[in-house]
Amino acid sequence: MTEVFSGLATGFSVALQPFNLMLVLFGCFFGTLIGALPGIGPINGVAILLPIAYSLGFPPESALILLAGIYYGAEYGGRISSILLNVPGDAGAVMTTLDGNPMARNGQAGKALSLSALASFIGGTVAVVLMTAFGPLLAQFGVGFQPSDYVALMIFAFATLASLVGANPIKTLIGAVLGLMLATIGVDSNTGVMRFTFGVPDLLSGIDFLVVVIGLFGMAELFHLVEQQARGAVKSIPVDRTFVSWADILYVRWTLVRASLIGFIVGVLPGTGASVASAVSYGVERRMAAPDDKMFGQGDRRGLAAPEAANNASAGGAMVPMLTLGIPGSGTTAILLGALLMFNITPGPQLFSQHPEIAWGLIASMYIGNVALLVINLPMVGLFARLLTIPQHYLTPLIAILAFIGIYTIVGNPFDLYMIIALGCMGWLLRKLDFSLAPVILGFVLGALFEDNLRRALSISGGDWGILLSTWESYLLYALSMGVVIGPWWRGRPRRRGEGAADKA
Amino acid sequence: MSDRIFAAALGIIVLIYGWIALNTIKAPFQYDPLGPESWPQLLALVMLICLALLLWRPDAAGFDLTQPSALRLLAMLGLLIGYALLFKPLGFILATFAFAALNSRMLGASWRGALAFGFGMGVGGYVISAGLLDLNLPDGPLPGF
Numbered sequence: 001m002t003e004v005f006s007g008l009a010t011g012f013s014v015a016l017q018p019f020n021l022m023l024v025l026f027g028c029f030f031g032t033l034i035g036a037l038p039g040i041g042p043i044n045g046v047a048i049l050l051p052i053a054y055s056l057g058f059p060p061e062s063a064l065i066l067l068a069g070i071y072y073g074a075e076y077g078g079r080i081s082s083i084l085l086n087v088p089g090d091a092g093a094v095m096t097t098l099d100g101n102p103m104a105r106n107g108q109a110g111k112a113l114s115l116s117a118l119a120s121f122i123g124g125t126v127a128v129v130l131m132t133a134f135g136p137l138l139a140q141f142g143v144g145f146q147p148s149d150y151v152a153l154m155i156f157a158f159a160t161l162a163s164l165v166g167a168n169p170i171k172t173l174i175g176a177v178l179g180l181m182l183a184t185i186g187v188d189s190n191t192g193v194m195r196f197t198f199g200v201p202d203l204l205s206g207i208d209f210l211v212v213v214i215g216l217f218g219m220a221e222l223f224h225l226v227e228q229q230a231r232g233a234v235k236s237i238p239v240d241r242t243f244v245s246w247a248d249i250l251y252v253r254w255t256l257v258r259a260s261l262i263g264f265i266v267g268v269l270p271g272t273g274a275s276v277a278s279a280v281s282y283g284v285e286r287r288m289a290a291p292d293d294k295m296f297g298q299g300d301r302r303g304l305a306a307p308e309a310a311n312n313a314s315a316g317g318a319m320v321p322m323l324t325l326g327i328p329g330s331g332t333t334a335i336l337l338g339a340l341l342m343f344n345i346t347p348g349p350q351l352f353s354q355h356p357e358i359a360w361g362l363i364a365s366m367y368i369g370n371v372a373l374l375v376i377n378l379p380m381v382g383l384f385a386r387l388l389t390i391p392q393h394y395l396t397p398l399i400a401i402l403a404f405i406g407i408y409t410i411v412g413n414p415f416d417l418y419m420i421i422a423l424g425c426m427g428w429l430l431r432k433l434d435f436s437l438a439p440v441i442l443g444f445v446l447g448a449l450f451e452d453n454l455r456r457a458l459s460i461s462g463g464d465w466g467i468l469l470s471t472w473e474s475y476l477l478y479a480l481s482m483g484v485v486i487g488p489w490w491r492g493r494p495r496r497r498g499e500g501a502a503d504k505a
Numbered sequence: 506m507s508d509r510i511f512a513a514a515l516g517i518i519v520l521i522y523g524w525i526a527l528n529t530i531k532a533p534f535q536y537d538p539l540g541p542e543s544w545p546q547l548l549a550l551v552m553l554i555c556l557a558l559l560l561w562r563p564d565a566a567g568f569d570l571t572q573p574s575a576l577r578l579l580a581m582l583g584l585l586i587g588y589a590l591l592f593k594p595l596g597f598i599l600a601t602f603a604f605a606a607l608n609s610r611m612l613g614a615s616w617r618g619a620l621a622f623g624f625g626m627g628v629g630g631y632v633i634s635a636g637l638l639d640l641n642l643p644d645g646p647l648p649g650f
């Protein structure tokens with residue numbers, strides 16, 4: 001426990017430096033701004049701003065604090081367009097529209113916004129407190145990991161990914177393997193052999209992580225926006241003067257506790273992020289509320305508070321495996337992990353001991369960011385809401401220009417501009433075919449790590465594959481992997497049989 | 506149907522990927538049991554199994570793309586490629602001016618709005634990025650900072 005407190009002290013001494021404090025506030029503000037833009041979710045926001053944040057030349061802890069602030073802010077801002085426009089910024093915000101938008105239409109827009117801000121604050125704070133408590137423990141567990149255990153951990157990550165993300169597990173796996181395959185392009189770091197470069201010199205060092213991120217999450221989003229554009233103008237509901245009351249808070253207090261815990265746990269699971277967390281907590285809340293669940297979907301306060309608390313808690317939870325084991329808990333943390341790797345910092349069990357200023361600085365900045373977001377959001381929500389009226393025809397070119405600036409400033413090579421366009425087309429096509437893109441980036445980020453650990457494990461054993469099943473940690477992880485794959489399938493079976501019976505009747 | 510076409514097309518790419526991994530990637534000498542070719546071979550195998558499963562049981566979802574949407578997407582693609590082509594030779598200000606104005610016009614802005622937006626993005630973007638944030642952007646024929 002003393003370790004935790006001394007860590008927190010280190011963290012706050014980093015995060016409270018005037019420069020870093022400014023970056024937290026700046027990141028939270030811009031994150032909310034980006035998140036509030038209709039159709040742009042946290043992952044797109046972080047992706048578009050990542051190269052610019054990188055090229056500003058900050059020390060790694062400052063850059064990461066800035067990015068985490070943006071991520072957090074974007075999770076916060078996403079609710080504004082969900083509530084006022086009924087347009088979710090990303091999959092994680094879909095659940096917020098279900099009850100948030102009806103509340104706003106019933107003349108409680110101000111109340112819906114302030115209640116959801118409060119729910120987000122509580123979710124985020126619960127997550128960061130749990131993270132402070134359990135992060136170092138998980139890191140200790142990970143310190144003894146052999147390369148073969150890492151292989152098991154990756155398998156676990158991909159198993160949860162396939163089982164919990166997206167409707168079709170096969171498509172999720174295809175996405176992840178596609179990411180792994182993209183990561184094999186370039187010179188093999190162990191032997192110096194060229195792989196899949198086809199003699200193109202620009203591909204020698206592999207496809208830059210930023211190029212993949214911007215291509216898949218910036219440019220593909222752009223194509224998606226252009227395609228959707230014909231749907232006609234959506235009308236924003238004006239923010240009124242209603243505000244959250246103590247009675248509202250007391251009414252949803254247990255909802256907030258449950259949703260925060262669910263969000264945190266789902267967030268910690270590798271590969272699953274805000275979308276799964278908010279959907280699960282909404283479902284649980286609705287079932288708990290029965291038979292008093294008539295209002296769900298028509299503006300129930302619990303139905304708004306649950307997904308908001310859960311998705312912010314999952315944002316915090318997703319940081320835990322990223323910082324302690326080097327396995328990102330969601331698509332967005334995969335991007336943050338890539339950002340750390342760009343600074344030559346490999347997150348993992350040693351991060352807390354080798355770079356305490358980064359690990360703890362980030363955690364401390366999340367405490368500050370949570371408070372800052374609440375303070376920024378309650379009075380300034382009207383300003384953010386005005387952003388919703390930015391016409392799509394200015395927003396779309398703006399995204400493209402930001403993406404081009406970001407990519408060009410990093411590498412200064414026009415070849416990468418074509419690469420992001422090509423990857424954008426690929427990402428658009430994948431989305432169109434109901435593939436989710438988070439597994440692709442997860443695969444891409446983990447590719448080198450996965451391969452290196454597998455090769456290292458087999459060199460240790462001299463080529464005997466039995467080493468993969470040699471420690472209790474690996475047994476545990478394989479058992480968990482089996483559990484997450486078989487569990488949902490097992491639970492889905494009787495229900496399906498029941499539905500079949502109902503059809504016949 | 507669209508799933509099957511996609512799976513088949515990706516399958517061909519993966520077969521080529523796998524063929525390269527089997528035949529052309531070789532380390533001149535190595536001590537480790539797994540060389541640079543093993544991992545791609547493994548990936549190709551897993552991918553082919555997944556694709557076969559997708560071919561066998563595709564999702565029902567169709568590929569709904571209306572003609573106006575498709576045309577707008579093609580125009581967007583063309584504009585982006587043009588922007589990438591001209592980014593370095595014309596410099597950030599001119600290329601961005603042209604791209605932002607044409608793109609916003611294409612998506613429904615008025616000519617006046619589009620030109621003002623293009624000007625603001627080109628000059629404003631340059632001043633903020635290259636001037637304020639000290640980022641590296643191409644100057645083109647115009648004098649830079």
